[in-house]
Amino acid sequence: MSTPCAEPALYGTGPGGEPVLYGLRCAACDRVSFPRQPYGCEACGSADGLPCELAATGTVRAAAEVHRHHDPRVPVPFTIVSVLLDDGPLIRGVHAGTARAGDRVRARLEPGGAVPDLLELRFATPASPAGPGGGA
Amino acid sequence: MMRGTLADLRPVYVAGIGLHPYRRLSETPYVRLGLTAVRSALADAGLAWTDVDSAWTGTAGLGMAASRRMLRHLGATGIPMTQVENASASGSSAFRQACLEVAAGLADVSLALGVDKPSRVRAAPTGVAGLADRLVVPATHFALLADEYMDRHGVTAEQVAAVAVKNHRNGSRNPFAQRRKERTLQEVMDEPAVSGTLTRLQCCPIGEGAAAALVVSGEAVERLGLDPARCVGVTASAQRSERLYGTADPDTELTRETAGEAFRQAGITAADLDVVEVHDAFSIEELLYAEAIGLCGAGEAAGLLARGAFDVGGRCAVSPSGGLLAMGHPIGPTGVGQIAEITRQLRGEAGDRQQPGARTGLAHMLGVGAVCVIHVLQRLD
Numbered sequence A: 001m002s003t004p005c006a007e008p009a010l011y012g013t014g015p016g017g018e019p020v021l022y023g024l025r026c027a028a029c030d031r032v033s034f035p036r037q038p039y040g041c042e043a044c045g046s047a048d049g050l051p052c053e054l055a056a057t058g059t060v061r062a063a064a065e066v067h068r069h070h071d072p073r074v075p076v077p078f079t080i081v082s083v084l085l086d087d088g089p090l091i092r093g094v095h096a097g098t099a100r101a102g103d104r105v106r107a108r109l110e111p112g113g114a115v116p117d118l119l120e121l122r123f124a125t126p127a128s129p130a131g132p133g134g135g136a
Numbered sequence B: 001m002m003r004g005t006l007a008d009l010r011p012v013y014v015a016g017i018g019l020h021p022y023r024r025l026s027e028t029p030y031v032r033l034g035l036t037a038v039r040s041a042l043a044d045a046g047l048a049w050t051d052v053d054s055a056w057t058g059t060a061g062l063g064m065a066a067s068r069r070m071l072r073h074l075g076a077t078g079i080p081m082t083q084v085e086n087a088s089a090s091g092s093s094a095f096r097q098a099c100l101e102v103a104a105g106l107a108d109v110s111l112a113l114g115v116d117k118p119s120r121v122r123a124a125p126t127g128v129a130g131l132a133d134r135l136v137v138p139a140t141h142f143a144l145l146a147d148e149y150m151d152r153h154g155v156t157a158e159q160v161a162a163v164a165v166k167n168h169r170n171g172s173r174n175p176f177a178q179r180r181k182e183r184t185l186q187e188v189m190d191e192p193a194v195s196g197t198l199t200r201l202q203c204c205p206i207g208e209g210a211a212a213a214l215v216v217s218g219e220a221v222e223r224l225g226l227d228p229a230r231c232v233g234v235t236a237s238a239q240r241s242e243r244l245y246g247t248a249d250p251d252t253e254l255t256r257e258t259a260g261e262a263f264r265q266a267g268i269t270a271a272d273l274d275v276v277e278v279h280d281a282f283s284i285e286e287l288l289y290a291e292a293i294g295l296c297g298a299g300e301a302a303g304l305l306a307r308g309a310f311d312v313g314g315r316c317a318v319s320p321s322g323g324l325l326a327m328g329h330p331i332g333p334t335g336v337g338q339i340a341e342i343t344r345q346l347r348g349e350a351g352d353r354q355q356p357g358a359r360t361g362l363a364h365m366l367g368v369g370a371v372c373v374i375h376v377l378q379r380l381d
């Protein structure tokens, strides 16, 4: 049974150990997208996508504290944020604490999910407390 | 892009409407729900089943082959029958198919039916998931949009919740609505929070039900002796799918584009609208789409709502049926149910939720993915 939260195929660490998101740059039109997919570019239809790594830093566009979730394995409450990445795409992810529009955030990789040894990607504002097991 | 429009073809009308009340899941088979709506629509139009040339059934959760296994009990006439699945817009797309078939001259009378029972519907698996897709259920998606809207326009959570107050008031006057209880702002706000500032009553109920509309040509009105005063014209049918809109909300931008196309077909503007039914599955959506359709400028909907502009009796009645929030969102029926409400309003038969003098109405649905379907209906006398 995998943790209902983490999508470990979507991220990893860069050369300095910092979290990175696995994105795609279209070889034909240069559009940068996330997550990576093998099918073709939404902007131009080209099937030539080049893997790239996106910095896991950005600005919170919106936040919501989730109080009810249908999957009993997911403990509530938790916070979901829309983040405009510094590298372009607008994405959604888990925030380790509470957040509000305009906050600068940086992702960190944290243990503490349902699967031992699996690091989950969570965004955090510089002042927000470390999650279980501490920050990466 | 589409090369022609409904306006290029012969005129089409809604001649009959019928519903099975929307309600929580029961033991009643879908066949009973659907037949109730169809028989009611036939009686409303003064048509016999043998007058119907084709049938389109909007459904997302029933499984394969829903139409004929139900409609044979009206008499196995051999007409073409097709299921239409377009997520939440399934019923709207079924209605569009019926309109296009009649407008093209392939049929004189076509049935658009929506019928569904709650089931574990899932979107087709693409093998591609975002970071938090398993955590971001629809309520959370719209809670994020609500947060962004409130932040951008200085709107409060109470002003967003006021959509639910209005729509529950409308739903309390609709005998087919799943939620028929008026709610105060306090009651809406005191409900448990689901996600962000959205409380339970700001999220639509998904139940069972059915809705039917009979689409006819002008020739059918004459040939079959229908009452022209109770026939409402369908003057636009627009359907689009999402493009890329940068970091703007795709559903809002898609709605803006699709509404623009519908207005061009009908030769009207948003200012002509008297009644509008929108995809208000969550309270924030009504504010976003009222603005995208052009009922007002960006950030103005909350203030206008507070001043009664979108009430029955206001400048333009929005969701007079109660909308998805109070009438309910059984998926397949929802889009056809909107057509039934607009038809009732334009006929002047909506009783104590009647928008005075209503002549022009618009029905708007979105389906996840995303697709958008908009129809404009008008009194043509």
Ligand SMILES: [Zn+2]
Pocket: A026, A027, A028, A029, A030, A031, A041, A042, A043, A044, A045, A046
């Ligand atoms: Zn491209």
